[in-house]
Amino acid sequence: MAFKTDVAERDEWSYAPAVGVGPLRFGMTVADVVEAAAALGRTKVGECARDHALFSPTWKVDVHRRGVAPSLPAVTAYVSRAVGLFCVAADAVNAPQVTHNGIPLVGRDFSELERDTVAYAEATDEYVRYTPEGYAGPDDPGVLLRGQLVGQVLRSRPLFMVTRDGANTEWDSMPSEEYRFNVSPTA
Template sequence: MTTWEVLAESDRHQWVYQPLVGVGPLRFGMSFEQAAAALDEWTATVTPAHRSAFEGDQRAGFRTAGSPSYRLPLTAYFGDSEGIVCVVADALCGPQVSLDGIPLVGRVPSQLDAALRELMLTRGTSPQYFPEGDIGADEWGLVIQVQRAGDVLLTRPVLAVVRQRAYTVWDGMPYDELEVH
């Protein structure tokens, strides 16, 4: 596996996103211990979030057995007293997360943008475009970021809850996630 290699769809864990509830086996509000138990086949490394607007935030990187050390398939952020506040699946090697049958991870941004926009409008949700031009919706706790895969960009969804002292999902996103490209 090379640095830019993208994991085949059939080799990814398949998870469903329930907006503002959770993704796969993880639920917003879970403690690190509960998350680690829910992801019992995964190993985790916990560090303070590098840059956060919220004091005490922790960043947990989860890997499956055999994942190279330079790959981090899943990242979860834990608030000091809030438990999980944000989950991010890596575009290259993370689990495939779907929302209403639409795969969110590792997609060409323009294709996912069109599919999400249609879903949002069908459900009466106004699509939001955040400062970097990424589509999302506060009421779904969703911001679609991008991540480089060689010479292309692929989608890397940020799934989160709007935190206290934050007006939007974007405002409460860990700054670490704004630096991934």
């Protein structure tokens, strides 16, 4: 079953649940992430705000694509002092494409992504997972779909995750910086 996406051609990264995405492996240190991400572009390391005392200090590594005009990072990797790399956020516009069971997840219009996900689930007797915001996606606890407004279209910004120190689920582990991307288009 082939799925089309209306985003520009982009590199492709593989995803393995609980292992990693592209060259990034869960558990990596900040230095390991910077080295692995060098193939995609330049990196900038910063500290994340400590919004929850439960979590150990966390850094984010923003990866900007080479040859792309100044824009949002293509990928943002979140690294906890306690568990290492635990989250990779893929920008809806600049990130490499990542698929799950052949369905492109990055930069998709949510209605098209939901249609493709439901069609796949029905054809293969799989399940669909809905986020608390109501987005349909693969039934994989390591993939959290977030929204990113691109023009007037809400596009998919997937987070590839494992739980971090002290959290019960990936939703509990989500970096607070990622909440700002989940916006709805205004009329």
